[in-house]
Amino acid sequence: MSTLENWEQLVKKQLKTDDIYAILQKENLEDVDVKPYYQNNSEYKILPKVEESTHLVAEYQEGLEDQAFAFLLNENVENLDEKSIFINNAKLSEHILTQESNRYFSLIDVFSDDHKAEINEHLSGELLSKSFERKICVDVSLHQNSGASIIQQLGFALAKSKELVERFGADILDKLIFKFAVGSQYFFEIAKIRAFKYLFNQLSREFEKDLIPYIFVETSLRNKSKNDQDNNLIRSTLELASAMIGGADAVFCNNYKIENPTELSKEISFKQQIVLAYESIINVFEDATSGSYFVEAITHQFAEKSWKLFLDIEEKGGYLELLKSGEIQKMIFEQATKEQSWVEEGKIKIIGVNLYPKLEVKKLVSELYDDSEIKSVRLAEMFE
Template sequence: MSNLLTEDFEPSSAAAWKQKIQFELNGEDYKTLLTSTNEGITIKPFYHSDNFEKLEIPVPIEDFKICQYIIITAEEEANKIVIESIKQGAKSLKFIVKKSFNIDVVFANILDKKIDFQFEFSFFSPVFIAELAEKLKNETVYFNIDIIGNLAKSGNWFKSLNEDFKNLETIFKPNTSTCYLSVRADIYQNSGANVVQQVAYAIAHANEYLTKFGGNVADKIQFNFAIGSNYFFEIAKIRAFRYLFNLILQEYNTNVQPKVFAQPSLRNKTILGAHINKLRATTECMSAILGGVNTVSSHPFKLKENNLNPLILLKESGAQNIATDSYYIETITKQIAEKALEIFKDIEKSGGLLNQLKEGTIQRKIKENAQKEQHQFNTGNLVLLGANKHPNEYGTLKDLHINPFLKGKSYKTLIVPISPKRLAEKLEQKRLENEA
């Protein structure tokens, strides 16, 4: 950062700055300006080169890509949306797939255009995935199969532990550039895990696959993160993850640049705040970009209106990874990495992520932090504009065609599922009751 300084200003030490601050505080203790976060990270009023330590973090060489979500309901309609998205400049497309579809119809006239094809499946069919792989064998493809993520989110395997892992083995083709696996770290964020927990669980999650398949599978994994509204912490979160994943891979005698996909968090979105949701999604996407993700997209959640069109970012932001050498971001990154590594080591000592999911430890830790955040929201210490501060007085929830608070049918699970939950839900439920 020395290039930002000029010879017009004499350099000052950290001690001199601290002394000046205490003088301006009329003798009050400097510690009154320190802030402690839910992660146990202390934020200082200033950061200085005197106590600055930089981590060597591998960052992507290529520019980030903007991804457009496409929910496949009717094949011909999906194909039209794909063609239009490509015309608008999309370089990555993510298909939300709830059942098998006519592959030839969906991908008609859209191949060989240097587009990344991403998938998010609600089912796991090795036969269907093999057909897709054959159709897209000359394309860049991310199948995002995450059997552990499905267990964490739903409480069950697709079939069983042994059968799911066996099915994974049948679809692997090591000599292709296709990414078959995914680590759905967004599950943890959307359910209330703090940034340190998210990084630790993402690494432990990936380590289950590395332990099973070996270090060679590292370049077949795409990591999916949800990005919250704590702007600088979210930048640091992605950087800390990249640092730790590189550290873990050394144990497997391999070195891979992790592929990271990011989208805005669901947790802080509101039903009546469509415009504020767009603003939050914009800053969250910027955090992801500055943190060094490979692909970024707005999420497909439709609370009332469509959210931010991610292509706007491509046209207007011109964003680059400028977080390197920022004293504040680098310091937070180091603290997140250190604390996440401690959690990761504890998880591994207790038998790994799968074992802690079975015992309910991961679920309990996330719930504890989620309850802490919920209390902060309820008391106004955690502010969501349009919800618990300056609420939208003009919208009405009773105009919604579907009650967003209806719960699905209960079913038997092997473990307690990790369920996403928005902070504003109870507040919105109360408002709906008052409108009735």
């Protein structure tokens, strides 16, 4: 039977050096330990989804009713039947016309992500009074698009959940939906979604519950470019795949055209999901990477580091307190500017942006980021 030591001796012989890890291991922005090879030395369990198969969510367009079974709505649409409806507009929540044959989910976050640092009590009450299956969204997609690390995104999602429990009681945990954005780090993003299932389940156990989080995932804007939009299409396809394999309950593809989107580009963006789901059937797997030594190792590291961050936030007064003091904003700023510097130096390569760029334009980091604000910044903006 091969042991880890046998593998190491073989690799040392082939690379003709004893310092194999200096050659084979690469630094990463998450500061997790990524090994060049793994052996099975950990226990794992299947991480279920809430939905039997992942919802493929389309932004509403006339004519898509027969092709899409889940819609993202920013305005009221009548005569939808037997659909899953994701409400994406706080104003719409007041006037949405619900039908018994449809299922309704709120993607509305009740937190202010600025120095006001408050929960909107009126909006919260209004959402909690609705007959939606999931009433309040814990949205950390903005944090990803602003440059927050995976560990920060997971820690913030937990901290925001804890704030809601303190305000509305533990029963609120059954009513939450979590919104994440996924980027280009394929296996890391799979592990992110898997790790959050462990984390939320652990949080729910602190309140004598045993819950699985309902996870809605959208494609990231962080890595998209105005000047090379065809590559955006490829990037978002991989992001959708990682979301489905990671076990998201619903996925949505943002328009791959950053500038001048059209009805056709909107339709193509949705049909990326159709191709992935119906050609490879990855939307039906409960936990496709369970037992993968690499993915399991990364999942557990994300979970451990994110739980530690969550506890640190709690010790300092909680998410809203740190948001009010500006510490959350500074944490994201430091991570985002580090990532931007890696792009600038070429340590992160983005085709059509800093690798084979079409234009030679360059903005300063100080023009893009502000340590007092959580705002969406695309990495390509430096070169546009």
